[in-house]
Amino acid sequence: MAAVDMEQLLAQITREIEPQIGTGSVADYIPALAAVDPGQFGIAVALPNGECYGAGDWTKPFSLQSISKLFTLALSLSENDEDIWWRVGREPSGNAFNSLVQLEYENGIPRNPFINAGALVVTDHLAGVVGDATEAVLDFLRTEAANPDIRCDEEVAASEEAHGDRNLALTHFLASYGNIHGDVRDIVRQYVRHCSIAINCRDLALAGLFLARHGIRRDGSRMLSHSHTKRINAVMLTCGTYDAAGEFAYRVGIPSKSGVGGGILAVVPERCSVAVWGPGLDRRGNSVAGVAALDRFTALTDWSVF
Numbered sequence: 230m231a232a233v234d235m236e237q238l239l240a241q242i243t244r245e246i247e248p249q250i251g252t253g254s255v256a257d258y259i260p261a262l263a264a265v266d267p268g269q270f271g272i273a274v275a276l277p278n279g280e281c282y283g284a285g286d287w288t289k290p291f292s293l294q295s296i297s298k299l300f301t302l303a304l305s306l307s308e309n310d311e312d313i314w315w316r317v318g319r320e321p322s323g324n325a326f327n328s329l330v331q332l333e334y335e336n337g338i339p340r341n342p343f344i345n346a347g348a349l350v351v352t353d354h355l356a357g358v359v360g361d362a363t364e365a366v367l368d369f370l371r372t373e374a375a376n377p378d379i380r381c382d383e384e385v386a387a388s389e390e391a392h393g394d395r396n397l398a399l400t401h402f403l404a405s406y407g408n409i410h411g412d413v414r415d416i417v418r419q420y421v422r423h424c425s426i427a428i429n430c431r432d433l434a435l436a437g438l439f440l441a442r443h444g445i446r447r448d449g450s451r452m453l454s455h456s457h458t459k460r461i462n463a464v465m466l467t468c469g470t471y472d473a474a475g476e477f478a479y480r481v482g483i484p485s486k487s488g489v490g491g492g493i494l495a496v497v498p499e500r501c502s503v504a505v506w507g508p509g510l511d512r513r514g515n516s517v518a519g520v521a522a523l524d525r526f527t528a529l530t531d532w533s534v535f
């Protein structure tokens with residue numbers, strides 16, 4: 230698709246979903262996120278050659294939140310290290326992202342890396358390899374987006390840590406099964422800090438391009454094998470939008486990972502990565518305007534994995 234077409238397409242999508250912007254409710258269990266103006270919306274598309282197009286508030290930073298789970302998983306697998314799959318599964322949970330109930334009857338092995346329990350285990354695993362999982366994610370995002378200014382929003386991190394009983398409970402519970410190897414408080418802190426990274430749609434789309442390029446990074450080096458990339462995309466499709474993944478696949482049809490900051494990173498293998506942001510969430514925790522925009526994007530381009 231020619232450059233000018235992509236710009237027109239994104240402007241058209243932004244116009245079409247206008248009635249959805251500002252609907253839904255902002256995440257209020259993290260007080261710093263509750264203060265975000267819900268009437269914002271941005272979309273960016275990055276092409277495999279590195280060109281990037283956007284519309285709306287696409288250069289305005291928002292809280293990465295659960296989308297960071299995608300980067301911790303990719304970084305964990307990047308050493309050709311499959312050990313993580315002994316500690317976390319690959320099945321949709323059918324439960325809320327921060328649910329505790331499944332963990333006990335599944336003996337401390339979280340269903341997948343994209344629910345909080347699974348991401349806490351992945352953070353612990355990555356920390357064991359690289360030392361600090363947050364720094365590893367920041368370094369990756371800065372390099373792929375060519376933006377050294379990407380930072381953790383310390384106010385969001387402090388707010389989340391101050392209201393972090395559930396994540397602490399999950400981590401202690403995982404530790405009781407031997408599925409956390411580091412210090413519980415330190416792992417929760419690293420997890421909260423990579424969730425609290427502030428990023429805009431442009432930088433996020435660029436950082437997600439490796440998934441559209443079968444594991445190749447911005448500088449041409451290979452981060453993941455073709456097969457590992459395909460598998461991450463598969464887990465995104467089946468588990469990336471919490472317990473709405475079935476409906477999301479039906480409506481949108483491309484691998485995606487959402488976060489309660491209202492962002493969604495989506496991938497069309499070989500064609501593009503797309504980042505959308507709208508802070509108003511539906512009851513499952515996915516951005517209302519973001520899902521609507523991706524729905525229009527795949528309908529208008531006819532790009533889908535199906």
Ligand SMILES: NC(=O)CC[C@H](N)C(=O)O
Nearest residue numbers: 294295326345424488489
């Ligand atoms: N689904 C999300 O985006 C949740 C991430 C958030 N940091 C939490 O742990 O609750």
